Amino acid sequence: MDVIPVIDVARGQVVRAVKGVRSAYQPIETPLAPSSEPADVARGLARLFPFRKLYLADLDGIEGRGRNTHIVPVLSQALPHAEIWIDAGTGSRSAARTVLAAPVATLVVGTESIETVHGWEDIVAEAPLRTVLSLDFRNGEFMGPDAMLNDASLWPSRVIAMTLDRVGANEGPDLNRLHNIVTRAKGRRVYAAGGIRDRGDLDEIRKIGVSGALIASALHSGKISADDLKEIAGR
Template sequence: MKIIPVIDLKDGVVVHARQGKRDQYQPINTRLCSTSDIDSVIEAFLNLHDFSTFYIADLNAITHQGNHEQLIDEVLARFPELTFWVDSGYQSGSQQRGRPGNYMPVLGSESFHEETIGEIEAFDNNFILSLDYSSSSALGAKSLFSTPDLWPDHIIIMTLARVGSHSGPDLDKLAGFCRQHPDKNFIAAGGIRNKQDLADLSEIGVKQALVASALHSGHLSADDIKNLQAKKYPDESGYF
């Protein structure tokens, strides 16, 4: 099981995401890291474990209220040994030219409409797809959920209503995807509380998980992470 720490950026700082209620997100102040500065948060994660991949959600870009493109590029330059999966809302293939080698775009379904799906082909499978749900409802372009031909090899199943909720991952939904599409690598996101949740995900075939709250709270210890990551998982670029 590979754990990928999550960093949610809003108005220049790292915030604590809770159930997709983005207007209520507050700056991070936890037992893991008492400052919301992104470099400090990354260093705090690295002090806990030698993570190789991080996920960044640019909430301003996703909600069309500016973006953190410059800040993210500075972070990528400061941590060249790390790979960053970045969801910055709607992105076109042309926007990826000249991006650093440790940048991997995340295309979230909530940021795409039926008329913009064609842009996905320009990425030539060099991206991570995020299929976004509020709870049970699919967000964004509906055909993205029903057309596997549009999918890359690596797909996040993001249940926003469970993010920061301590309610556990949506095992039924994830198990369904794993059964129906055994050739794809599905990545869990939302609600992961502890090592048991990650063990349960592993049992249904999920090999990667996006995690934030459990790391900040200490419910996932350094020993837990070391033991979980000892099992086979895709490398930092998303490939086995």
């Protein structure tokens, strides 16, 4: 199982996500780093474990304030062997091309940023093997064109089930939704995002076929430890 640490960046600082309410996010305070600077947080994560993937949620890009492209080299330097998954609110093929210009980058496209199925097909055509689809949910509602959820043939080989209102909420993952998506994914790798509290939650989602999880709070709180990460990686 892949454990993928998440760094949420807003106005140049790493912030702590709370239930997907982005206006309430504040600069992170964590025992892993001396500040909320992306470089400090990334180095702290690298000391915890040699992660092979890192997820960057560029909230400035998602909310239309301009993308933090300068952060990618900083993160890559801290975790030199990591594939960096980047969600920057990409809604066009030209924007996708900009993200993918970094050799370490994997493009994450959230359905909340997709207006039409045709738009998605145009984006994913740029680099299908370097594109991950995030199926975004908030308060039980799917965010994006209904066909993106209902027609699994549109999904690439890697799919995130993103439950935004459970991010940082300490409520646990939505197991029913994850099971439904895994069942329909038919061999695609499914990643859980939102609600992972501890090692027990990771064990539960692994049992239903989830391939990995995006995690932030549980790493910073120590509820998922370096020993946990080593054991999970060895499976």
